[in-house]
Amino acid sequence: MLKKGWLLSIIILIGLNGCTQGIQAISTPTELSGIEGHVTQGPTCPGPVKIGASECQDQPYQAKITILDEHNVQIAQFETDSLGFFKIPLTPGTYILHPESGNPLPRATDQTVVVVKGQFTQVMVVYDTGMR
Secondary structure, three states: OOHHHHHHHHHHHHHHHHHHHHOOOOOOOOOEEEEEEEEEEEEEOOOOOOOHHHHHOOOOOOEEEEEEEEEEEEEEEOOOOOOEEEEOOOOOOEEEEEEEEOOOOOOOOEEEEEEOOEEEEEEEEEOOOOOO
16 A cells, blocks of 8 residues: 555656756746844943953844834834844835843844945844843
8 A cells, every 4th residue: 555655756756857848947036135044132240350251252143123114104124143143035115123122121222224236235243132
C-alpha cells in the first residue's frame, strides 16, 4: 500500500512539472527601494564604562516597529529578526518609524526616514535600557 502511494505521488509530480514547461518566469524588478537596518539596546553595563570595553557594547534587540506615512497613517508593521536586523521594501517617500517600547523600558524614539527610488535607506534604531 505504501509503495502505491509513493508511485502515485511521483506520477503527479512528473505531470505537474510537464504543466510548467514553456511558462516564462516573471522577473523581479531591479529598482527596489525601502529601508534596512539594525536594532540594538544599550547601555548594557551600569556605571562608568572603560572606553572600548567590548563586554558593554549595545546588544542586538528583537523589536516590533510600525511604519507610518507623513500623515501618521500606518503603512506596515514588522518585527526584526532575533539579531535585530530587518529589510522592508517600500515605495519612495517619507516615512516615520515608530519603535514599539517596553513598559516602560526599553524605549526608542520615532525616526523620519526618506526612501529614494532604487535604494534601501540604512537605519539604526537604538533602544535605551535605562541603565545608568
